[in-house]
Structure formats: structure tokens, C-alpha cells
Amino acid sequence: MAPGGGICKEVCESRSAFADYDVTTANLELRSSPFRKATTGVGGKHGMPSTSGVHELLECPVCMDLMHPPIHQCPNGHTLCSNCKARVHNCCPTCRFELGNIRCLALEKIAESLELPCRYQIFGCHDIFPYYSKLKHEQNCQFRPYSCPYAGAECSVTGDIPLLVMHLKDDHKVDMHDGCTFNHRYVKSNPQEVENATWMLTVFNCFGRQFCLHFEAFHLGMAPVYMAFLRFMGDENEARKFSYSLEVGGYGRKLIWQGVPRSIRDSHKMVRDSQDGLVIQRKLALFFSGGERQQLKLKVAGRIWKEQ
Template sequence: MASGNPFFDDLQSKPEVIDPPQNEDILDGESVNDPTQPTTKPNLVVSSSVRELLECPVCLNAMYPPIHQCSNGHTLCSGCKPRVHNRCPTCRHELGNIRCLALEKVAASLELPCKYQSYGCVGIYPYYSKLKHESQCSYRPYSCPYAGSDCTVVGDIPFLVAHLKDDHKVDMHSGSTFNHRYVKSNPHEVENATWMLTVFSCYGQYFCLHFEAFQLGMAPVYIAFLRFMGDDNEAKNYSYSLEVGGNGRKLIWQGVPRSIRDSHRKVRDSFDGLIIQRNMALFFSGGDRKELKLRVTGRIWKEQ
């Protein structure tokens, strides 16, 4: 955006953030117990030597079947075998197709705590269920929902609220209604899309209101949507509405806030929000249709 022409009244323009990669390292093809049901056994201590045995020497991740070994007994995971061109990374002997069944059985006998134990998860899980559980664990940290910079901060909700306020200088509001005015002197510029993020506190929860300009095919459009700072099952307990208009016309959107587990880009690309064509936005702005002046109002409510 051109210097001296702020997109918004109360926030400087920021470049759009690229979504961090999602963890898709989930065990496939194994018969495991329900990962959502932790055992009630006391916390078990597994010696460091056993953990080292199950650590791939190439990628340093935990190994899952099939676990390969060379003729000297050195092991590595199946994912790294092609990376070392079928040569043992420890002794350089040819790997062949030897499978380390003994180590796979050792792994099957282990039960370990979730790696998000420090965030509050108290479950103990079989070795082959642990990875799948961790990909779905309700205690796993959230990514920072700020979309105006390449922020890699993760944490629980109270930590992220403080982070947004202190580090990103996000506007924080209390209450379930809002009335925001978005201004841009040159609405024909939609490249290097900029965002506005406002955090609302209501019903004992936190919500993020986003506003962005982006290119939809050949047409420049604006989108506004709400995200819930929590998991999707909680987000479904709330609804919100957005309204924008002018010159006797208005557009109204009603929806359910998306969890911040879904990235801002994913929400935008699914068009799950109030979308305003640029021509309509300029019509709402009045005047000579050369300057964007949009007022977006809305409210959040809890479903009974």
C-alpha cells in the first residue's frame, strides 16, 4: 500500500502472512486404540536408552513400522531408507529389506505421556497411538492468529491474547457488538493484501475480526469474517452477523465463527464471510466513488 495512505483509520498496513505448514505426520495403516481415550494408568517412565533405540538416526523422529535394519543391526525409519540410497547411515552396509520386528514389538509394549503434558494433557497412550492422539489433542497449542506478519508464535489462548496485545498492538475490545470504519484512498490497489485484526472479549471467550482486500479471479473484493480463539466444537456454540451498506442498500452476512485451528487463509479461500465486490463497496462509500469508506457493523451471540 502506498505510504501515507493507510488502509484503515487505526492500523498501519502489514504484508500478508504465508501460512505455516500444517503437521500431517500422522500414523497410517496401523490398528490402534481410540486416541481420544487416554488410559487411566499412572505416568510411566521410559528410559532414555529405549527412546534412543526408537529414534531414527537420519530424521531423529520416532520410528513406526516398518522399521528397517542393516545386517549389523542398525535401524532407521522407512521414510528415510530411500533418502540414504539403501545404505546404512551408521556403517554404510547395504540395507536390503530386513525388518526389525523385535524393535517394533518393543515399541508396541510402551505407553507414553502426550507431548503436550505441560499444556495440561494427562493421558497415557500406547506408542503406536500417541502420534495420532497428539495430532488431535485438545491441549495442543494454537498458532498466532495474526495475519499481518510471518508470526510463528504458538501457545495457549491466554498467552496468545497477551501476545496479540503486546507484540502486534492489536486493538482489544470488550463486548459483543462492533462498528468499524475501513478507509482506503486508492481502492484499486489490492495487491499485497493487508489485514485488519481486532480482538473481542465476550461471553468469557475471545474472537478475532478480520478484514482483507484480495483478488477473486479478475475481480478485486473485500472480505470480513470472525474467528474463535478456541477449538471448533466450542466455536459452534456461537454465531455472528456482519452488515455493510449505504445509499439505502445493505449486505448482511450471518455465520458461525471458525476456530483459529483453521488458518486465516483457509477461511478466506473458502469464502466463509461477508464478501463485498469493489464496485459495490465504492457505491456504499458514496461521493465520487474514488475512495473506499466502508462501515461494517456486527454482533456476536451465544446459541441456546
Template sequence: MDMIDSIECVTSSDGMEDEDAVSSNLPRPYLKTSASTTTAAEAASVGVVPGGGGVGIPGPLISPATSVHELLECPVCTNSMYPPIHQCQNGHTLCSTCKARVHNRCPTCRQELGDIRCLALEKVAESLELPCKYYSLGCPEIFPYYSKLKHESQCNFRPYNCPYAGSECSIVGDIPFLVSHLRDDHKVDMHSGCTFNHRYVKSNPREVENATWMLTVFHCFGKYFCLHFEAFQLGMAPVYMAFLRFMGDENEARNYSYSLEVGANGRKMIWEGTPRSIRDSHRKVRDSHDGLIIQRNMALFFSGGDRKELKLRVTGRIWKEQQNPDSGACIPNLFT
């Protein structure tokens, strides 16, 4: 059951900037060569373009020779194989991931695989340098296989999960792609400006069995922020909660602060905090209670009238913290 029957939003309007999603195909691996030792004939025989620079410096981005590519192709998943590479007694190979899938039987000749390693192919695989798997998101790094795995675990170009939690969306991507996805696929309201004034209305506020919620995206300081408002059960008590998430990493989220305010009849509740990164899941933020929490009885009191209809007005603003060069302390930048 939807919690929000109607919404009014009043924000500053300085134009919404459309950003195109970054998309490109991953390049083929490099084959490490030395320009001083590789002749044109030798390069042609293995599909390497000579002239790539000095020793240890890869040449132009190229496709490996078809024969090398085929040698490293797993017959089960068709992905490129990297150490450990397994083989049967007849010499048929497959990757370590697929070894368990085929119940230790060669998919080509059905012989038992055992624990035989194909060391020759492993050396070939180790000679390749591969782009980071987040190349399409803008990461320019290229590594040998083992270094690549370590790099990718910490790469700043890791894709983000879609912050639209209502349908448990599994889409991932970079920020421009997710902004377009939220706007086009989830029909999320998009607003420009660093202040907001939302009015949430619900005709039957006593129905909070489901974690019903609303998401709005704001664009300010050249960044995107997600304002969440929802109802859920906190223990036995139904509550409403509003909180902000930053579309970016946690270290950058700390550069911003926000405030939320709700009230009526001479009463007021105010929350100030730092937006959480969308690296933290929607549920994690909600369950940490890191936001403005309003008990239902207080929410109905703010609504006035006969207390049978929820009418909450939530106002707020986002500001960027500026580093004080003298003291090292952060001071609010209220005028940017």
C-alpha cells in the same frame, strides 16, 4: 501496499483480561513396571522408582535410566527411537526416519543397513509409556507408543495456527499464547465486548492488487474472536470482505453467532452467520465467501462524496446460542 490508512474503533469496554501462555517441558517417558514384582534393587538397576501402584498402573513420573535412554537415542537425529528400529550387521541402530536420510548406510560404520530390525530394542521401546506431545498445552494423557500416535491425531489439545494471515505467520500454540503473540508481536488491536463499530478508510480504493487486510481481536463470553476485513480480487471484480473467526475448535464455534452491517444513504447490507474456527485457514474461509462481501462500486456508494475515497463503517455484534431444553432448538442469548 496497505489497504487501511486509518481506523476508528468504538466498542464496549469492560476490561481486557490478560492470560499467560501455558508452557512446560514434556516429562520423560514412563517405564511400565509392576510394584508387586519389582524390588528396590531391581528398580535401581534400571532407574525405576518402585511403589507405582498395581499392575499396569504407572508409578511417579520419572526419568528412564541413562543406559535405557542412550540405547533408544538415534545417532542421527538424537530423538528417541520407536518401532521400526533398524540396525546394520555390526549392531548399530537408528530410527526409520533417518534410515532414508543416510541413504541406507550406517552412520557409525558405513556398512549397508539392509532391512535388519532390532527386535530387542523395539521391545524395550514398546515397554515405555509416553505423555501426549500436547502435554504442555494441558493434555494429561499417557499411552504406549502406538496408542499415543492414534490419540494425538484427535487430541483436543492440538495447538492452533496463528490467525494473523498478513505475514503468513508460522507460530503455533494454545489460545492464551496466541492472544499474547497477536498483541505483543503483531500489535493487533484488542477489545472487550460483544459489539463493535469500525470505520475503515482508504485514500485510493482502486488499488486492490494485493489481498490487503486488517485484523482485530474481541474478547467476550470468556472467548476470543478475530474480525477480518480485507480487499481482494473476486474473479475480475475487486471486493471488500468482512468475516469472523473463533479462536477455538469448530464444535465450540457453533455455539456462537454474529452479525455484520454496512450501509449509508438509506441503503444497508446485513450478514448473519456462525464464526469459523481458526482450525480453518484464513484463505479457506475467504475463498469460501463465508462472510459479508461488498462490491467496490457499492462500497464507494456507501462512502458518499466524490467516490474517490473509501469510508466504510462496519458494525456488528456476537451472541451465544442457548439450548432450549424443551424443543432442543437453539435460541439466541442476547443479554449475557
């Protein structure tokens, strides 16, 4: 038995099956991930990263990500990252000894001298970064995968734009349209039920890029409203190259919105809560709908253009 170490108590051992499942699942997912193969630095800051042996020493055996301080170790010298220390209930996933609060200072020191490629190299990022700058870069890397822009349900799918376009079409059955002008009609039989938001999404192929038109109902404070807005399937710097307009009206009245599409890097909720789009109060929406105002019938016209 290692000095100062002890086999985890029964309560910890009873959870080991769960820990084993986590470790096995994580290893299978990460070993098959394209990110795991991205270990050769080309382009950017040219050169080869540090030896693969040292690189592997810094991989957490549970999540397979590179470890950042604090790096923990058990009395037998097995290491893992601080996030996974809690996941395995303070039991070493390798030897089942109690982890305690031992830091692996030597490995943390070695990490300071490493330069490694971005984990999104397979998507086009060819830069190499000092070990401690790598994580910060990856949080904002322009090549990192996009999240699915569909807002009607929680969707965990991520990928590049072509993959997400196919995903929206095949899995979410989203309407796809070609062209930079549109005229859509939104109908809701019971507009009083604003709390049961109606999520609608249409994708437009325009200028060789894709734009997502959202239309929905929700409460803005206590006031029920409808909102339409456009999101660009790409990064923010590309989104700024485009503008769009939306208009809705009836009976000689018209509301017009003009703005810049938001990148899908910004979450759907972020855009909606910022009110960055055409916002229509329910009373006005029902007025535009005509009749006895018992049914919502809004015609939303729009146009997308490229700025010079």
C-alpha cells in the same frame, strides 16, 4: 568394518557437516522442549507407560520423536526414523556407515506392546495410548498448541491461547478491544489495487474468550472483493457456542451476514477460500463509500453473542 557396511562416499561425507548441524540443532531443541518431559501418564487411561529405557530406544537420534515403521538401522545396529534417513543423506548419524535399506523389525515389534502418554500432556492431555494410536491422536488432540492466527505474514509461533494473545499484542501490534459489539471503519486510498491485499486483524475480548475479526481484499476468481469474517481462539466445539453478525451499508442499502465463528484450528486461507463471512463486491463497496468512489470507506458493524 561391519559386514555389508561401508563408510559413506566422499560426496556423502562432504554433506556430513550439514547432517551434524541438523542433528545437533534437533537434539538441543527437542531436549529443551516441554514435550520431552511428558513421559508420565496420569489420568485418562491410568497407569505408567512402558519403561523409560525402551521409550528411549524408540527415540530417533536426529529428530528425537518416537519412531514409527519403517524403522531403519545401519549395519552397526544404530536406528533412525524414515523421515530422517533422507535428511542425513543415507549416512548413519552415529557411525557414518551407509544405511542401506535394513529394517529393524525387532524394534518395530516391541513398539506394538507399548503404551505412551500424549506428547501434549504438559498442556493438559492426561491420556495414555497404544504406541500406534498415539500419533493419530496427537494430530487431533484438543490440547495441541494453536498456530498464530495473524494472516498478514507467515508466522511460525505456536502456543496456548494466553501466549498467542500476548504474542499478537506485543509482536504483531494487533488492536485489542473489550466488548461484544463493534463498529469499525476501513479506509483504503487506492481500492483498485486489490491484488495488494490489505490484511487487518482486531482481537475482541468477549465472554471471557477472544475473537479475531479479519478484513481483507482479494480476488474471487476474476472479481475483486472485500471480506470480513470472525475466528474464535479455541477449538471448533467451543466456537459453536457463539454466533456473530456483520453488517455494512450506505445510502439506504445494507448487507448483513450472520454465522458461527470459525476456530483458529482452521487456517486463515481455509476460511477465506470457503467464503464463510461477509463478502462485498468492489463496486458495491465503493458505492457504500460514497463520494467519487475513489477511496474505500467502509463502516463494518458487528455483534457477538452466546447461544443458549
